[in-house]
Amino acid sequence: MSDITHIDIAVIGAGLGGAAAAALLNKAGFAVHCFEQAPEFTRLGAGIHIGPNVMKIFREIGLEDRLAHIGAHPSHWYSRDGRTGDYLSKIKLGDFAVKEYGAPYITIHRGDMHAEQIGALEPETVHFDYRLTDLQEREDDVLLSFANGKQVAARLVVGADGINSMIREKLLGPEKPRFSGWVGHRALIDMNKLRAGGMEYERCVKWWWEKSRHIMAYATKADGSEYYYVTGVPVEGGWEHDTGFVESSKEEMEAIFGDDAHPMVRGLIDATTEVTKWPFWNRDVLSLWSRGRLCLLGDACHPMRPHMAQGACMAIEDAMILTRALQQTGTGDYRTAFGIYEATRRERATKVQTISNANTWLKQPEDPAWVYAYDPVHAPLQDSVA
Ligand code: FAD
Numbered sequence: 001m002s003d004i005t006h007i008d009i010a011v012i013g014a015g016l017g018g019a020a021a022a023a024l025l026n027k028a029g030f031a032v033h034c035f036e037q038a039p040e041f042t043r044l045g046a047g048i049h050i051g052p053n054v055m056k057i058f059r060e061i062g063l064e065d066r067l068a069h070i071g072a073h074p075s076h077w078y079s080r081d082g083r084t085g086d087y088l089s090k091i092k093l094g095d096f097a098v099k100e101y102g103a104p105y106i107t108i109h110r111g112d113m114h115a116e117q118i119g120a121l122e123p124e125t126v127h128f129d130y131r132l133t134d135l136q137e138r139e140d141d142v143l144l145s146f147a148n149g150k151q152v153a154a155r156l157v158v159g160a161d162g163i164n165s166m167i168r169e170k171l172l173g174p175e176k177p178r179f180s181g182w183v184g185h186r187a188l189i190d191m192n193k194l195r196a197g198g199m200e201y202e203r204c205v206k207w208w209w210e211k212s213r214h215i216m217a218y219a220t221k222a223d224g225s226e227y228y229y230v231t232g233v234p235v236e237g238g239w240e241h242d243t244g245f246v247e248s249s250k251e252e253m254e255a256i257f258g259d260d261a262h263p264m265v266r267g268l269i270d271a272t273t274e275v276t277k278w279p280f281w282n283r284d285v286l287s288l289w290s291r292g293r294l295c296l297l298g299d300a301c302h303p304m305r306p307h308m309a310q311g312a313c314m315a316i317e318d319a320m321i322l323t324r325a326l327q328q329t330g331t332g333d334y335r336t337a338f339g340i341y342e343a344t345r346r347e348r349a350t351k352v353q354t355i356s357n358a359n360t361w362l363k364q365p366e367d368p369a370w371v372y373a374y375d376p377v378h379a380p381l382q383d384s385v386a
Helices: 016-027 052-061 064-070 094-101 110-119 166-172 191-195 250-260 263-270 311-329 331-358
Strands: 006-012 032-035 047-050 076-081 087-092 106-109 132-137 142-146 151-159 178-190 204-208 214-219 226-234 276-282 294-296
Touching: 006 016, 006 142, 016 032, 016 052, 016 110, 016 311, 032 151, 047 052, 047 110, 047 311, 052 064, 052 094, 052 311, 064 106, 064 110, 087 094, 106 110, 106 226, 132 166, 151 166, 151 331, 166 294, 178 191, 191 226, 214 263, 226 250, 250 263, 311 331
Parallel strands: 006 032, 006 151, 076 204, 151 294
Antiparallel strands: 047 106, 076 087, 132 142, 142 151, 178 226, 178 276, 204 214, 214 226
């Protein structure tokens, strides 16, 4: 890396959005490098849904078939009453999604997906152990300084650095994200252990209780051998821990859900071995998506509670639209490109952010086509807001 002093585009953060941005910008012919603070990525215990809206982008990157092969293909998103098991909604996915929305709907381990994303990048363009600590906006470029002592000058900088984004801080000033008052427990479950109880578990089901308390459970592998759940639980007070997550326990799960849980939920709790607890953070809708040579995408720009399963999908959609805007204008006219990007993304990302935070998505029968049928690869770009 020491010989690189000037690059076209620096993507800060190689998370789900940053890795997509790097792949798409590279494919579009831009000289792009991605800088990630972590020394490496590990397979953290969590799943993720990827909608057809984003599988179309993975088709562009060349990963659609691979991810479809690894991930599970739920036939429906079921919503069920957590006590009685009654069905509140049955949203068709599976073959219906392929036919109606133009690509599969998958659920997958996020570590498996991320590993595929990183593996698809040119190795010499991804730089681990590069934590951005400072930046200086100059006449012709931005000088980036990293914790490892390296400096890089980039003509454009994409802040894909997540909810605590340093690029966001540079644009809008320091402001900590707000604790949403909700936590999520996350656990990976061995499906064979679950099946031993004699019940057949649906591949994607959200169990609901009063006050929108819930457990979202789904398969993370094509063969159905791994199952995952994430809860949403409102709590009193703030998040008192210094760490990003803490250990939880089967006992805590029983205390929250056990008393009035359907036998299938009880089975899920019984099969729990390790479970962790995560705070859900939030920010208000941002007033600024870019300034000068800096722009934001994903959680750096529009973090949300995860209840629509579209946070990463929005980050990856951002990456696609940003790439198309830059393709249209070239990097020289980046102001127009950033204006097109914001004009095309703001309304949709804000709508998803709002509904996701409200935690109402697919609880009742509704048509999800506006989310899943959207095609970020071909949808019209809006005129620049600039
Ligand atoms: P991140 O994935 O957070 O990546 C940011 C990256 O930037 C990280 O790798 C970080 O190390 C790096 N970074 C940060 N600061 C610096 C720095 N100074 N220098 C260099 N690198 C830096 N979304 C879905 O689409 N579907 C789901 O089913 C879903 N389920 C979820 C469940 C839960 C419980 C949660 C909490 C979220 C869920 N999401 C889901 C949302 C999704 O995880 C996020 O929206 C997504 O990860 C955002 O991607 P990002 O690239 O913007 O940020």
